[in-house]
Amino acid sequence: AQSVTQLDSQVPVFEEAPVELRCNYSSSVSVYLFWYVQYPNQGLQLLLKYLSGSTLVKGINGFEAEFNKSQTSFHLRKPSVHISDTAEYFCAVSDPGVTGGGNKLTFGTGTQLKVEL
Amino acid sequence: ETGVTQTPRHLVMGMTNKKSLKCEQHLGHNAMYWYKQSAKKPLELMFVYNFKEQTENNSVPSRFSPECPNSSHLFLHLHTLQPEDSALYLCASSQDFRGYGYTFGSGTRLTVV
Numbered sequence: 001a002q003s004v005t006q007l008d009s010q011v012p013v014f015e016e017a018p019v020e021l022r023c024n025y026s027s028s029v030s031v032y033l034f035w036y037v038q039y040p041n042q043g044l045q046l047l048l049k050y051l052s053g054s055t056l057v058k059g060i061n062g063f064e065a066e067f068n069k070s071q072t073s074f075h076l077r078k079p080s081v082h083i084s085d086t087a088e089y090f091c092a093v094s095d096p097g098v099t100g101g102g103n104k105l106t107f108g109t110g111t112q113l114k115v116e117l
Numbered sequence: 118e119t120g121v122t123q124t125p126r127h128l129v130m131g132m133t134n135k136k137s138l139k140c141e142q143h144l145g146h147n148a149m150y151w152y153k154q155s156a157k158k159p160l161e162l163m164f165v166y167n168f169k170e171q172t173e174n175n176s177v178p179s180r181f182s183p184e185c186p187n188s189s190h191l192f193l194h195l196h197t198l199q200p201e202d203s204a205l206y207l208c209a210s211s212q213d214f215r216g217y218g219y220t221f222g223s224g225t226r227l228t229v230v
Contacts, residue, residue: 004159041223042223043221043224049218051217103148105219107159
């Protein structure tokens with residue numbers, strides 16, 4: 001079964017500074033990778049996804065992530081954060097190579113990003 | 118508005134009560150899901166429905182009973198719950214079983230007293 005590790009439970013950063021949120025997944029021949037954001041009292045919103053093709057994926061709100069197969073990582077980055085980016089961020093993986101695995105997302109424990117003035 | 122609507126937003130119930138959570142999607146998706154989100158734990162997949170058929174039951178206790186009458190509606194019937202069942206219950210949908218990303222609802226915050 002797939003697993004996802006988000007090593008950082010909290011990441012504090014000053015406004016306009018760059019940020020990287022780390023995500024590692026257990027190895028598999030084929031994977032789909034996702035980043036979701038959750039604002040307080042809301043559901044999860046898709047930031048970006050990697051299905052195939054270019055390893056650098058651009059998403060909404062200026063975020064991007066890079067798929068690194070050799071390191072089984074999918075780290076999320078933003079060059080300059082804003083106060084409004086304060087939220088919890090979840091990395092998720094699915095395994096389309098397994099029958100029925102494409103639509104079963106496995107989530108990490110989340111990283112709380114806190115942007116300070 | 119995310120296209121996936123969950124009601125109620127908040128629910129407090131006693132351990133002997135019976136209640137139901139409702140999820141409705143207006144996206145034309147054919148797959149729907151229930152997830153449980155507890156503090157400090159990863160989201161837990163509970164049930165998967167593809168084209169109204171249940172294709173996944175992730176060892177969920179029988180006090181949780183899902184129902185999917187059509188591709189647009191999903192229910193979670195609750196009875197004789199335990200305090201540890203208190204959590205945020207999230208509904209999601211996707212185009213189909215290939216899972217190119219979900220659309221989530223805002224969730225129902227359930228408190229069992």
